[in-house]
Amino acid sequence: MSINYIASSKLPTPWGVFSMHGFEDVQTGKEHVALTFGTLIADSPMLGRIHSECLTGDALFSLRCDCGFQLQTAMQHIAEHGQGFILYLRQEGRGIGLLNKIRAYELQDRGANTVEANEQLGFAADMRKYDMIAPMLEKIGVTQVRLMTNNPRKVKAMQEFGIEVVERVPLQVGKNRYNEAYLKTKSTELGHMMSEHHFSDDDQ
């Protein structure tokens, strides 16, 4: 794993002015981004999120998933809190890429769930790797994290790379009638920790 830091700039957003730091993954050619807000203090727990690229949810307003809602909510929480970070990792479609994700959506439109669709295409349910996290966090000066996620695999991956996750902060937002089955499958088959109220009709 070789990650090169390239450059930093300001990123004004509706929630405040973040700093944006660009990284190049030499092996895969992927361009990852770290956003930081406020002053990050090493050896103090930082509120943060590891976000996997979802073009459809993050940029195209898709209601098939919860990604865009999670990204916006995480940025808002960090700005309100006054400090924190987001690693925006270019591992679209849980690592299978955008075009394969569209193939998987096509299968889902015909009845497969998110895991079955990946498997029908010859992929594991989740192909993501997290080894870029450690060098990115080292560069922005984060060693301890309060991680906004529902995914226990992310917590485990961070700990394997020597980052201390002092708390998991649930991030259950964006449920709607188009992603209800998707969220349920994440809970039952991918191990995401979602409280039952997320599946009731009155929380959206």
Ligand SMILES: Nc1nc2c(ncn2[C@@H]2O[C@H](COP(=O)(O)OP(=O)(O)OP(=O)(O)O)[C@@H](O)[C@H]2O)c(=O)[nH]1
């Ligand atoms: N292959 C595939 N990828 C999907 C699908 N829906 C969303 N994704 C991708 O899944 C990734 C987000 O992962 P999720 O499993 O939704 O959530 P997570 O990041 O593991 O967990 P949280 O931190 O709780 O959000 C993004 O890269 C999306 O592009 C799908 O139906 N098929």
Ligand SMILES: [Zn+2]
């Ligand atoms: Zn998504």
